[in-house]
Amino acid sequence: MDYSGVGIAITGCGSAAPETAIDNDRLSEIMDTSDEWIASRTGIRQRRLSDASGSLVQLATEAARGAIEMAGIEPIDLDLILLATSTPDDMFGSACQVQAALGASQAVAFDLTAACSGFVFGLVTAAQYIRTGTYRNVLLIGADVLSRWVDWSDRRTCVLFGDGAGAVVMQANTVDRLLGFELRSDGSQHHCLNLAYSGEPKALLNDCEITQGQFRSLTMNGQEVYRFAVKRVPEVIEKALFRANITVDAIDWLLLHQANQRILDAVAHRLGIPSEKVISNLAKYGNTSAASIPLALDEAVRGGAVKLGETIAVSGFGAGLTWGAAVFQWGR
Structure with a gap:
């Protein structure tokens, strides 16, 4: 078919x-x-x-x-x-x-x-x-x-x-309306940001030892994550734009994972996107992980900032390490 x-x-x-x-x-x-x-x-x-x-x-x-x-x-x-x-x-x-x-x-x-x-x-x-x-x-x-x-x-x-x-x-x-995307992963940088399991050995049988435990608290190397984000995020957005066959100038809104305002500002600067085109609600919510992009999108749409047909470039980045971008037009 x-x-x-x-x-x-x-x-x-x-x-x-x-x-x-x-x-x-x-x-x-x-x-x-x-x-x-x-x-x-x-x-x-x-x-x-x-x-x-x-x-x-x-x-x-x-x-x-x-x-x-x-x-x-x-x-x-x-x-x-x-x-x-x-x-x-x-x-x-x-x-x-x-x-x-x-x-x-x-x-x-x-x-x-x-x-x-x-x-x-x-x-x-x-x-x-x-x-x-x-x-x-x-x-x-x-x-x-x-x-x-x-x-x-x-x-x-x-x-x-x-x-x-x-x-x-x-x-x-x-x-x-989904114009282009690009996804990336780099497991060699897993140590920079993780929420790891920690277990203690437990003898189950004479010839069988297992582990039982729990997950540790989240750990992060903030400086490394910052360097990773400001380098890789502009690259992956440019790749998504290339696949969409449009330029940065065609973007109405840049919506990044709400991790740190310094990262948002640095990525926008590297792409040549003015601050008035950057959606940010980080000050009110902090980093809500997988929720941050759709939460900010919803506020921007319901607040009247994002209009039907406008082009939005979104990018997420974080543990894995993983990062990706997509370009879409809002609405039908």
């Missing part, structure tokens, strides 16, 4: 964040830090933190409902749900719980893990299902609750992260 005429449109978006907002001054009550120290180095002023009763599934479901409503479809219309997350409520995955919460009984659902690149990797993955004609309506969610996994005594890392979720609906379309 020939599916060459199947295009992709991103027709709806939604987002969710916990109610609890902790600003930088509040963090100074539990560690040696200050608003000036955090904001001057990162651009972050506050972050949202999930409370003890909160869950990733709740956040993901709320964001998903907003995207589904905007797209003008019903949950029963969904063929596929992709949940990009590194912090599921269940180690076996949380996408199926989201499917059940939505009542999307016809949808296949599974998790995808690519850390802060998860949304972009999920976007490209979903696109392949649509372009082959396998599915027509796909819900892509990026959601993370990293407050569970940071060391709250380490001011170098814990001040960076927040919790949240964002979602988009992708649909088969007569005009292809």
